[in-house]
Amino acid sequence: MSDSSIGQPVHRREDERFLRGQGRYTDDIHLPGEAHAYFLRSPHAHARIRGIGTAAAAQADGVVAVLTGEDLAADGVGGLPCGWQITDVDGNPMKEPAHPPLAQGKVRYVGDAVAVVIAESYWQAKDASELIEVDYEPLEAVASAARALTDGAPRVHDEFDDNCCYVWEIGEGGEVDAAFDSAAHTVSVDITNNRLIPNAIEPRAAIAQYTPGEERYTLYTTSQNPHVTRLLMSAFVLQIPEHKLRVVAPDVGGGFGSKIFHYAEEAVLTWASRRVARPVRWTAERSESFTTDAHGRDHVTRAEMALDGDGHFQAMRVRTTANMGAYLSTFAPSVPTILYATLLAGQYRTPKIHCRVTAAFTHTTPVDAYRGAGRPEATYVVERLVDACGRALGIDQAEIRRRNFIPKDAFPYQTPVALNYDVGDYEATLDAAMEMADVAGFEQRRAEARSRGRYRGIGYSTYIEACGLAPSNIAGALGARAGLYEAGEVRLHPTGKVTVFTGSHSHGQGHETTFAQVVSDRLGIGIEDVEIVHGDTDRVPFGMGTYGSRSLAVGGTAIMRALDKVIDKSRKIAAHMLEVDAADVEYDDHGTFRVAGTDRTLSMPEIAFSAYVPHNYPLETLEPGLDEMAFYDPTNFTYPAGSHICEVEVDPETGRVEIVNFTAVDDFGNVINPMIVEGQVHGGLAQGIGQALLEACVYDDASGQLVTGTYMDYTMPRADDLPSFRVDTRNTPCTHNPLGVKGCGEAGAIGAPPAVVNAVIDALGPLGVHDIGMPLTPVRVWQAIQQAGGSRAA
Amino acid sequence: MYAFEFHRASDIDDALKQLGADDEAQLIAGGQTLLQSLRQRLAMPSTLVDLGGLTELAGIERDGDALNIGAMTRHADVAGAAAVHDAIPALAVLAGGIGDAQVRNMGTLGGSIANNDPAADYPAGLVGLGATVVTTEREIAADDFFTGMFETALGEHELILGVRFPVPRRAGYVKFPQPASRYVLVSVMVAETDEGVRVAVSGAGPCVFRVPEMERALAADFRPEALDGIRVDPGGLNEDLHATPEYRAHLVGVIARRAVAAALS
Amino acid sequence: MNVSLTVNGQAVTRDVDPRTTLVELLRNHLSLTGTHVGCDTGQCGACTVHLDGRAVKACSVLAGQAQGAQVTTIEGLADGGLHPMQSAFRECHGLQCGFCTPGMVMAAVDLVKRHPDPDEATIRDGLEGNYCRCTGYHNIVRAVRRAAEQM
Known part of the structure; x- marks a missing residue:
């Protein structure tokens, strides 16, 4: 094979099965003898359970079993563990409440599971659930983190004195305060980062089976990381040894973070499958997704910037309150800390930064990583604050950014908040974005819009993210209880076909194509002859899964390391076959071994064949077979960055915002498949724009009831809410992984929200509007205009 | 869903017979609202009487100065019919903006008005155009048909056959959707008819209502500007996550002006 | 109750609970799992199929309403190749x-x-x-x- 597919928009190999309806998602799988589970959930945000009467339900038609938290406890089933421990400002570990898979004693959010009914059919299970008599003593609830932290607020966990999970900080507070005291200018913003519900279109689902003869469990589940789920179930919840538990995540219909975590239903079904000696299946109704999928964001922040007389940033001070929900989801504590505060330098040389984060328990669904996870929150803080600085000091928005950018010759650059950026060129993406967005013609477009009664504005966001999660030693130092490496195995078959086993999981990212491109290129074997296997703990050696834009940077590098081993061994085989010294065998990196200085060559398939028919091998020194695996633990994060420019028009009469142009120019390092990368950007932008304009998870603070519990009230971005996007890249290759890649999955969701909000603020400046909280719904925009006293729209 | 029996009516008499035989029986037309209520366990009929086979209730016909539309006519058919575009283009706009394409392919005129969701489009359409609902028992003026939130003048065993829309001189319909559900946040049908001007509002209140002050102003001067300065009282208007009563009251003015402009265009 | 209809050109009859929706009939009784369910309020459209030639949301149609109808699902969209x-x-x-x-x-x-x-x-x-x-x-x-x- 001569033409490399690297950098080519290769069409996806997974598409045909999806387009024909032949995908195999969890709910598509049926096991013989399966029973159906329905989870009875709390209608109260906070209540004591005085008793659960299950007798009538147990007698109902078709019911196999009715199980409660007491049954779990009696069988010694443990709580759901948290994989990240934060050490607070006083050196104490965070408060870490027990998290029983079925409530024991109390319910703590609407949707908290109280019992499970297993029956012959789903309807029978659901009908019977209405016969369960739960004697609730409703208690006062609190949904907002701010109120949860006040004296006298209802306590979420009786075992703790208050609702504060931890107070954590980074940076030198004293130095920052001193810089503020001597600053020429200070600017502040108050920001709410709205809570979101991830809403993968495939609802969570699981099917568990116990095979008595083998004493073995199989769990099919909608997971982004089946090995992590197995690990948590094995080590903490069910104590089933790993070799007796197989976790399969087949085709998964989107995750966006929400399918990283180990959920109660997975543990309960697996446990119950043995108890009832039947496979047990469950698929969430969308209303259950709303109350039980881990939510995202929900920060309240005050951020301040100290500047010198020329608009150079001198110091930044940030105070954030983060809502953790009722329990700590798998990676929740990391989101407002390591994934958030470490990003507050943004693309800027701000020399001093101090951030304090207070995390609170509330009577709401647990909050955890959602596309971007901490980095969108950081970017929103930084880019809204920078925007406010530009407005306060009368400096053009592009100029104030350029004035403070880390210059491209300053890398590697150590920020004051722990990260070491390896490479970047922020001016390059900003220049390109401004050209693509035709910033030069904007004022003319603004005037034209005004003549039609519309207010037009332009907004910038020059963001950075830390991806390729994560160097285990850094993560461990910051509280991770797991490593964040990845595993890959490359198996050449005798006929020269290749199977690659990766711990990364594809649920839309196109790994079956991109990873195959990488392997195909390196081995000189056609893409069609390379199969990518993922999502099955029985087939893939190990894996930490897919999140944090890590698949190619970490999972791909693990495969590259395995390929290195394959090539090393192949070189030895070639030397043997060609009867030369291994040192004299050259590899052209694309499938051909050659005796240096000669035309004697061997192809990879020839070597693979030989490896499996080793009749004349010196078996003492050369093993048969060609199957290598590697673990890769990254040495640093990767730092994708970019410039997003949004142009909006606002109808001042209705408050409706229309995005008329959105330009994103990103630096993702090397790109293997630009078609897939662009698709990832588009999807991220839609979620970022969704957060900015449409989406909000709203609780009633006093009752803890979820107000936006269906698609009738939670606004999902639809095709006609969005424009076509203008996207491009200006790439600087990552310096510390062999592919030079940085990751692209979260960029859109990170960069877009402040660009949109800054554009609306720019549009409405003439009406006196300087701040609107996300999402910028028509009613909120209209109210902001009213409060500013502007316009005939009153 | 709770358990129920399903009966596909063979004709109108059969449907009425089924309805009469069982107090808990309920009609299903297109089912686009009812199915969601059933799935959420908000409705508990003993029997569903399906009108889907009653093709005699589907159809659009111009009859002199009126447009007759059968109760089982799908929204998509109203939106696409040449007769509707010719006679009352605003009605085609209304039907073409209900729900989404798939909902419009199933949902029916009769089903929508019998449900009388305060956030549905048709109530403003019928009241604004001064339509008449024709049932198995009588004819009911739209003004009298919609009696309150999810309530109509229909009797227990009365079935809607169709709606007669008088053809107006001109009419305009504009909808401002609730962002999440895409139901009506505020919509206005404005029509100039031989009997005068009618302005009907959906979405803003618990039930469709007319705005007499706007009707008088437009009767004198059928231009958007004629509505300037007319304020709708927010008292009694709906309040939810997506709009305050004040915002809805304000939108009634904005959307009414735009509906007038649409009628003029 | 019995429901008879034509799915992807094939006549089928199934005995179903009256509360069976069209999408449940397709997925659970006819093993046509290409049609998906993404919500319970009729918004997401993942279950869209053609009923007598028109796109409908199969979660919002009862199997009984499809009596006698022609249904096309993603599996039946193309003959052999891709549409x-x-x-x-x-x-x-x-x-x-x-x-x-x-x-x-x-x-x-x-x-x-x-x-x-x-x-x-x-x-x-x-x-x-x-x-x-x-x-x-x-x-x-x-x-x-x-x-x-x-x-």
Whole structure:
């Protein structure tokens, strides 16, 4: 094979099965003898359970079993563990409440599971659930983190004195305060980062089976990381040894973070499958997704910037309150800390930064990583604050950014908040974005819009993210209880076909194509002859899964390391076959071994064949077979960055915002498949724009009831809410992984929200509007205009 | 869903017979609202009487100065019919903006008005155009048909056959959707008819209502500007996550002006 | 109750609980799992199929309502090869996780039938009833446009 597919928009190999309806998602799988589970959930945000009467339900038609938290406890089933421990400002570990898979004693959010009914059919299970008599003593609830932290607020966990999970900080507070005291200018913003519900279109689902003869469990589940789920179930919840538990995540219909975590239903079904000696299946109704999928964001922040007389940033001070929900989801504590505060330098040389984060328990669904996870929150803080600085000091928005950018010759650059950026060129993406967005013609477009009664504005966001999660030693130092490496195995078959086993999981990212491109290129074997296997703990050696834009940077590098081993061994085989010294065998990196200085060559398939028919091998020194695996633990994060420019028009009469142009120019390092990368950007932008304009998870603070519990009230971005996007890249290759890649999955969701909000603020400046909280719904925009006293729209 | 029996009516008499035989029986037309209520366990009929086979209730016909539309006519058919575009283009706009394409392919005129969701489009359409609902028992003026939130003048065993829309001189319909559900946040049908001007509002209140002050102003001067300065009282208007009563009251003015402009265009 | 209908050209009869929706009939009784369920309020459109030639949400139609009808699902859209809409989705990268895709494709085919030469606004408006969380719709819009040129 001569033409490399690297950098080519290769069409996806997974598409045909999806387009024909032949995908195999969890709910598509049926096991013989399966029973159906329905989870009875709390209608109260906070209540004591005085008793659960299950007798009538147990007698109902078709019911196999009715199980409660007491049954779990009696069988010694443990709580759901948290994989990240934060050490607070006083050196104490965070408060870490027990998290029983079925409530024991109390319910703590609407949707908290109280019992499970297993029956012959789903309807029978659901009908019977209405016969369960739960004697609730409703208690006062609190949904907002701010109120949860006040004296006298209802306590979420009786075992703790208050609702504060931890107070954590980074940076030198004293130095920052001193810089503020001597600053020429200070600017502040108050920001709410709205809570979101991830809403993968495939609802969570699981099917568990116990095979008595083998004493073995199989769990099919909608997971982004089946090995992590197995690990948590094995080590903490069910104590089933790993070799007796197989976790399969087949085709998964989107995750966006929400399918990283180990959920109660997975543990309960697996446990119950043995108890009832039947496979047990469950698929969430969308209303259950709303109350039980881990939510995202929900920060309240005050951020301040100290500047010198020329608009150079001198110091930044940030105070954030983060809502953790009722329990700590798998990676929740990391989101407002390591994934958030470490990003507050943004693309800027701000020399001093101090951030304090207070995390609170509330009577709401647990909050955890959602596309971007901490980095969108950081970017929103930084880019809204920078925007406010530009407005306060009368400096053009592009100029104030350029004035403070880390210059491209300053890398590697150590920020004051722990990260070491390896490479970047922020001016390059900003220049390109401004050209693509035709910033030069904007004022003319603004005037034209005004003549039609519309207010037009332009907004910038020059963001950075830390991806390729994560160097285990850094993560461990910051509280991770797991490593964040990845595993890959490359198996050449005798006929020269290749199977690659990766711990990364594809649920839309196109790994079956991109990873195959990488392997195909390196081995000189056609893409069609390379199969990518993922999502099955029985087939893939190990894996930490897919999140944090890590698949190619970490999972791909693990495969590259395995390929290195394959090539090393192949070189030895070639030397043997060609009867030369291994040192004299050259590899052209694309499938051909050659005796240096000669035309004697061997192809990879020839070597693979030989490896499996080793009749004349010196078996003492050369093993048969060609199957290598590697673990890769990254040495640093990767730092994708970019410039997003949004142009909006606002109808001042209705408050409706229309995005008329959105330009994103990103630096993702090397790109293997630009078609897939662009698709990832588009999807991220839609979620970022969704957060900015449409989406909000709203609780009633006093009752803890979820107000936006269906698609009738939670606004999902639809095709006609969005424009076509203008996207491009200006790439600087990552310096510390062999592919030079940085990751692209979260960029859109990170960069877009402040660009949109800054554009609306720019549009409405003439009406006196300087701040609107996300999402910028028509009613909120209209109210902001009213409060500013502007316009005939009153 | 709770358990129920399903009966596909063979004709109108059969449907009425089924309805009469069982107090808990309920009609299903297109089912686009009812199915969601059933799935959420908000409705508990003993029997569903399906009108889907009653093709005699589907159809659009111009009859002199009126447009007759059968109760089982799908929204998509109203939106696409040449007769509707010719006679009352605003009605085609209304039907073409209900729900989404798939909902419009199933949902029916009769089903929508019998449900009388305060956030549905048709109530403003019928009241604004001064339509008449024709049932198995009588004819009911739209003004009298919609009696309150999810309530109509229909009797227990009365079935809607169709709606007669008088053809107006001109009419305009504009909808401002609730962002999440895409139901009506505020919509206005404005029509100039031989009997005068009618302005009907959906979405803003618990039930469709007319705005007499706007009707008088437009009767004198059928231009958007004629509505300037007319304020709708927010008292009694709906309040939810997506709009305050004040915002809805304000939108009634904005959307009414735009509906007038649409009628003029 | 018995329901008889034609699915992808094949006459089928099944004895079902009256509360069975069309999508449950397809998925659970006919093993046509290409049609997906993404919500319980009729918004997401993942379950879109053609009922007598028109796109409907199969979660919002009872099996009994489909008595005697012709139903086409994603599995029956093309004979052998890919339908031009399916091909266009592949060529334009109009799908990622694939979950919304069958419903999106079925809705898009219906859209192009009604609007043979749709502009971008028509396409975006016409897909109002289908959620996609992955693609941001950008490439779906391109795919529908391309398919319209080829259909």
